[in-house]
Amino acid sequence: MSTTTLDADIAAAPSQAEPEAEREVVPAPAPAATIAVSAAASTAAPAKRPRAPSRERTFGTKVAGQPAFVLHSYPYKETSLIIDLFTRDFGRVALIAKGAKRPHSQLRGVLQTFQPLSSSWVGKSELRTLTDAEWVGGMLPLEKTALLCGFYLNELLVKLLARDDAHPRLFDHYVATLNQLAHNEPAPIVLRKFERALLKETGVAADLTRCIETRRAVQADVVYVVDPERGPRPERAADPWPRVAGKTLLDMEREDYQDAATQAQSKQLMRFLLAHHLGGAPLNTRQILIDLMQL
Template identity: 90%
Template sequence: MPVTVEPAVSTLGPEPREDIAGSPVSAPAVAAPAQKRARTPSRERTIGTRVTGQPAFVLHSYPYKETSLIVDMLTRDYGRVALIAKGAKRPHSQLRGVLQTFQPLSASWTGKNELRTLTDAEWVGGMLPLEKTALLCGFYLNELLVKLLARDDAHPALFNHYVSTLNQLAHQEPAPIVLRKFERALLKETGVAADLTHCTGTRQKVKAGQVYVVDPERGPRPEQAADTWPRVNGKTLLDMEREDYQDTATQAQSKQLMRFLLAHHLGGAPLNTRQILIDLSQL
């Protein structure tokens, strides 16, 4: 995948009731409880179809007409959004040097359709750049988000996990462990991750010394002779649920399991960056 580096609250009172003779009698008026207006952060406001100062990262961008870009962004409170960056390819555009991947931005846009117009983007800073293998891992994260995350579906916790993952990669923490944690968090946030501590159907607890397979749609069950899905130890499943990847067997089996689960939820769509990382024996 190419990645460009460059309430309704009713104001009506209760319905009229009838007295014994059948004549309507108005119910006594009940004062509506006072509602406090939600306080918005000083750097972020939403006015109609305008959003300003939203924390964001560029996931992917591609050319649009002669001088513009369409930018796929991950935002904290609006999820993944598509924005037109008008004139961003012009040499003197203020957006040209700002719309870089893996850099924290403060983004503003207008519009209520699926494709909105980017009006401003400012570099926030405070993160180390990704280099070498960490950079490829970053592109892998972005490709996963673009292909698995629906647009306009907010996931603040996943946004925070993304920021944390980039920081861990930038500080050269073990990439396989960092990626396994993010993959699992992504499947949980999108609602397709099964509980790995109990067997599907029986709801019996997973036992560390038993071997299992994981149904992508239902969860773990004991292995059967005819199974072609990856076999994993119960200990691996329990380790993954508590995010403990120190055991080398857990690292190896979780890699194969997550590769299988992601392929299922991607519907067979290939991950270009994954293949590169596999070739480098990093994923």
């Protein structure tokens, strides 16, 4: 999160350290004529069948039981946190977790990264108030390199996802990716699949199977470059972009990364595409992973 966004979030946050008790609002007495009309209308109106209770409910500015993961958190005032939450049906939301840093807070041990949560919040501004979070369980913890890969995924989501923009399929892909990392599946392949899914779900991924110049299908034995905004075209001598075999592009669309050349070329291509869509902003966790691989 940038400094500008952080300042805006803190400026928008309420000044109280604890949530205010809700006040009962007593409406003013209505005129007698209005009461008579209302009574007649209510008598004539058919009774409505009550809705069956559901695990997830939305009441205006209240959300309850929303599947979520903590992407990032940082201190706010003396006892609270501001957390970036990735939710299935509301996308990335910013919440104040009041009192979460207190020793006996129920939220203290719950708001951990890579752990599935059932979350509830209230508010209609960009910075809302967390009212409840419960650990759901069912996932193995990430360790060693898998843990760093998880932080890399979170950094991508924080920097590429707009606030309050729902991506339920990407959320499901995120859960699957964490499970794959926890079960020690090959990190390079797992990350390439997620990176590609992220660009597709955010609407910036080009079709890798069709040449933008000939309008024909990509040929496996032809070398291409990929225009970040449009898609692949045959390479030229002066192209500064990474060169990729047509087979690699076709393999990426099929999510087939068994070929060593496909793994190497897709890594360079995704690094180039992500840098473009990030506007050149560095990814700190990626640099850490690169440094570790060089040890």
